[in-house]
Amino acid sequence: MGGSDVDALLVSHLTNVEYLTGFTGSNGACLVGEGIRTFITDFRYADSAAGIDGWDVEVVSGEWLAGLAALASDAVGDGQVGLEDDHVTVRTARMFAEKLSGGASAADCGGLVERLRRSKDAGELAAIAAAAELTDSIYAELFEAGLSGRTEADIAAWVMARMREQGAEPSFPPIIAAGPNGALPHAEPGLRPVGGGDLVVIDMGSKLDGYCSDCTRTVATGEVGAEATEIYELTLRANQLALEAVAAGREAAAVDAVARDVIDEAGFGGSFGHGLGHGVGMEVHEAPRLGPRSEDSLVENDVVTIEPGIYLSGRCGVRIEDLVVVGTDGVAANLSSHAKSLTIVS
Amino acid sequence: MGGSDVDALLVSHLTNVEYLTGFTGSNGACLVGEGIRTFITDFRYADSAAGIDGWDVEVVSGEWLAGLAALASDAVGDGQVGLEDDHVTVRTARMFAEKLSGGASAADCGGLVERLRRSKDAGELAAIAAAAELTDSIYAELFEAGLSGRTEADIAAWVMARMREQGAEPSFPPIIAAGPNGALPHAEPGLRPVGGGDLVVIDMGSKLDGYCSDCTRTVATGEVGAEATEIYELTLRANQLALEAVAAGREAAAVDAVARDVIDEAGFGGSFGHGLGHGVGMEVHEAPRLGPRSEDSLVENDVVTIEPGIYLSGRCGVRIEDLVVVGTDGVAANLSSHAKSLTIVS
Numbered sequence: 001m002g003g004s005d006v007d008a009l010l011v012s013h014l015t016n017v018e019y020l021t022g023f024t025g026s027n028g029a030c031l032v033g034e035g036i037r038t039f040i041t042d043f044r045y046a047d048s049a050a051g052i053d054g055w056d057v058e059v060v061s062g063e064w065l066a067g068l069a070a071l072a073s074d075a076v077g078d079g080q081v082g083l084e085d086d087h088v089t090v091r092t093a094r095m096f097a098e099k100l101s102g103g104a105s106a107a108d109c110g111g112l113v114e115r116l117r118r119s120k121d122a123g124e125l126a127a128i129a130a131a132a133e134l135t136d137s138i139y140a141e142l143f144e145a146g147l148s149g150r151t152e153a154d155i156a157a158w159v160m161a162r163m164r165e166q167g168a169e170p171s172f173p174p175i176i177a178a179g180p181n182g183a184l185p186h187a188e189p190g191l192r193p194v195g196g197g198d199l200v201v202i203d204m205g206s207k208l209d210g211y212c213s214d215c216t217r218t219v220a221t222g223e224v225g226a227e228a229t230e231i232y233e234l235t236l237r238a239n240q241l242a243l244e245a246v247a248a249g250r251e252a253a254a255v256d257a258v259a260r261d262v263i264d265e266a267g268f269g270g271s272f273g274h275g276l277g278h279g280v281g282m283e284v285h286e287a288p289r290l291g292p293r294s295e296d297s298l299v300e301n302d303v304v305t306i307e308p309g310i311y312l313s314g315r316c317g318v319r320i321e322d323l324v325v326v327g328t329d330g331v332a333a334n335l336s337s338h339a340k341s342l343t344i345v346s
Numbered sequence: 347m348g349g350s351d352v353d354a355l356l357v358s359h360l361t362n363v364e365y366l367t368g369f370t371g372s373n374g375a376c377l378v379g380e381g382i383r384t385f386i387t388d389f390r391y392a393d394s395a396a397g398i399d400g401w402d403v404e405v406v407s408g409e410w411l412a413g414l415a416a417l418a419s420d421a422v423g424d425g426q427v428g429l430e431d432d433h434v435t436v437r438t439a440r441m442f443a444e445k446l447s448g449g450a451s452a453a454d455c456g457g458l459v460e461r462l463r464r465s466k467d468a469g470e471l472a473a474i475a476a477a478a479e480l481t482d483s484i485y486a487e488l489f490e491a492g493l494s495g496r497t498e499a500d501i502a503a504w505v506m507a508r509m510r511e512q513g514a515e516p517s518f519p520p521i522i523a524a525g526p527n528g529a530l531p532h533a534e535p536g537l538r539p540v541g542g543g544d545l546v547v548i549d550m551g552s553k554l555d556g557y558c559s560d561c562t563r564t565v566a567t568g569e570v571g572a573e574a575t576e577i578y579e580l581t582l583r584a585n586q587l588a589l590e591a592v593a594a595g596r597e598a599a600a601v602d603a604v605a606r607d608v609i610d611e612a613g614f615g616g617s618f619g620h621g622l623g624h625g626v627g628m629e630v631h632e633a634p635r636l637g638p639r640s641e642d643s644l645v646e647n648d649v650v651t652i653e654p655g656i657y658l659s660g661r662c663g664v665r666i667e668d669l670v671v672v673g674t675d676g677v678a679a680n681l682s683s684h685a686k687s688l689t690i691v692s
Binding site: 090160 | 370371372388389390391393394408409429431432433434435436437438439440454456499503506507510511513529530531532534619620639659660
C-alpha cells in the first residue's frame, strides 16, 4: 500500500477507479490491499461490471455508503481502511466511518493512485500523443477556414463538433477569446464576432481513449499594433526558454521562474498571473504543478504543459502553450506541433 | 445563518457561489454572515469579478486556501467559520483549519445554500421551462429526421450540437441506447447503428441561462415484439400513476412506491433498479431525491423528474421521464410536453 499503514484502500475517485479497472460509468469504487481486489458498483452497471477482468465484482443493492462500509469492514476486520482524503468530502468520510462495523476504522490516505498515474507508460504516452495530434489537426483546419466574422461561441461549438466527429471529447470547454477578451485567461466564448486585427487566444484539448491533450495558440486576424506584437514575441520567448529548462530532476518552481523572469524583466511583471503549467493525463489538470509556489520536481515521463501568458486588461492577451513529455536531459517530445510564429489568419 | 451557530459561512461549491453572485468562472467563493458579504476570486477573474453588484470583492494573489483562511479569520475574529462539509474534501478542510489565525475555528455546516435553492421562484421556473422547451423541440426534430442507420454516438453529437447552436449546453452527456443497450440505464452512446425494430432510450437535457432540464423518451424504430410493448405500456402506466401521486407534502418514498408497485405487481420486480426521480435546477441532480430510501417530502415549487424504467438485461429497456413542478394539490406544470404514447420513428 505504498508505505501507508492501512490494510486496504477504498478508491472512490472515478478517474482513479477507471485507471485501475477501465470502468467508465458514473458510480464505482475499488477496495485494494494484500489479497483484496474488489470492484464495487450499483445495479445500473451490474452488466458492464461483469466484463472487468481480474477483479471480484460486488454490486451494492441497498444504500451505497452502507454497502461500501460493509464490504470494507469485511475486508479489513479490525484493521484500517484508507479513504482518498483529497477527494472524499468531510460529510461522506464521517458517515462512512459511522457505518463501519466490528473493529474496522478509517484513516486519511489520499494520493496513492495519483502517484501511480503520474509518470506515464508507453501506451499512455501514445494515447496522449494521439489526442494532441487530433487537436493540432483541428487548429490547422480552423486557421485554414478563418476566424473573422464568426462569434467566439460559434468557433467553440465547431471545435467541439470536430472533436466528436473524430471519436474524441473536448478535455475542457474550448476557450476562444478575441481582442479584449484575450486578457481574461479563462474567458467563456461569447457572442462577440472576431474582428479584423484582433489577437485571438484559443485554448483547447481533446480527450481520446481516456487521455487528454491541452494546447493554446494565439493568432492575429490582420495587422496588430506594436504592443500586441511585443507581448506576443515576449510570450513566445518565455515559452521557448522554459521548454529549454525542462528536464527530469528540475524543480517545477525553477522552470516557472525562467518564463516569469523574462516577462517581469521586460516590464510586464504581474501580467502573467497564473502558473506556467500542469500535468496532463486522464485528467486535464493533474500532478505535477508548475508555478512559483509548487513544491514538485519533474520526473521522467511526466506530461506537462508549458503555457506562459501576458494579459493586458481591456486590451488584449497572449498565451502560448505546448504539451511536452519530460525526458532525462530535456524535453523528450513536444506533442504540440502547430507553428508558434505570429500568424495572420483571415 | 439558518439556525446554525457559525459567525460566517464560507460558500465554496461553485454552483452555490453562482446562485448567490451570478459568477460563472472556475474559482470563486463567498463569505456570508451578518454584515459580511464578500466575494473572493483569483487574478484570472479580477476583471469579471468587478462587475458583481452588492458584494465586496477580494482577489487572492498568493496561495488560495491561505487567502481564504486570512479573510475568514478577519471576518469572524475568535468566532466560527462554517464550511460546506458536503462539498469540501477532508484534506482541504484540515488544511483550511490549520491556516486560520487568531481565535478563529472551523465548523461543519453544509446544505444552507442548497436549502435556499430548492423551492424555485418564478424566474427560476421560467428558466427551467425554457430549457425543457428547447429539449422538447430537439426531440421533435430528432424523431422527424429518424434514427435508423445512425450510430448512437452520431445521434448524441447531433443533439449536443443542436443545443449549442441555440445557446444552450447539454445538462449532461445525452444517453442514446438502442436495442440491448437500452437495458443499461446509464449506457454511453456507442458506435452501434440503430437498427429497425429497436426500442431506443433517449435521455437528454439542456442547460440554458444557468438552469437545467432533463427528459427521457423511448421510441421504436419499427414493429417491436410483445415483450417490448408490454414493458413500454407498463412503464408508461407507472409514470402516469406516479405523476398523479405528486403533491406538496407527499413523502418522496411514497411517490416512488406508486410507480414501483405497478412494475413489481406485473412481475417485473427488481428490473426498475434506480430511484423514481430527483430534483432539477442549477444542477441536473439536486434535492429532493425520490426513491425507496428517501427521507425527503415534496414542497411547493420543487422541480423533480418522474422517471420509472424497466430494464431486461441483454434484450431491451424502457424509461419514460417527465420534468414537473410540484404544486399544492398535484403537479402544477408538466414541463415535458413531447408525446408519450409508443411512437414508431424511421
